[in-house]
Amino acid sequence: MKKERLLAASLYINSTLTQEEVAGIINVPVKTIARWALADKWKLQRIARQVTADKIIANYYTIIADIQAQALDENRQLTPMEVNNLHKMAASIDKLNSKLSIGNYYKILNEFASELMQYDIEAAKILGKHMMEFLNRKGKQLEP
Structure with missing residues (x-):
């Protein structure tokens, strides 16, 4: 089993x-x-595998482009709220570019666990348990 x-x-x-x-x-x-x-916690592991810094950053850039395009279409300046939101997204992009995301941690640890399974399945099981504990702690640290 x-x-x-x-x-x-x-x-x-x-x-x-x-x-x-x-x-x-x-x-x-x-x-x-x-x-x-x-x-x-398979759901968390699946999400961690799918959510990467690159995907988050790409989403931010899409939102930024949409905000700018809307202002341009309406032939107006950006509102103070829009400027503030753009500033926050730019800061988030900088932060994401400088830190590992939970998805990066998961990918690296999962790759190591898969390699370890080839040699010592019991050690891989122990690692898996500790890996999830580590990812949960790290996820809380990375929260804004």
């Missing part, structure tokens, strides 16, 4: 599969998958 749990976690975290689809693929009851997912 341990191999199924690791496989299920990998399938869920590294794809867009639902818990039901994962259960069908590895032939494990959906309730078991749901219990594993909750206990091992």
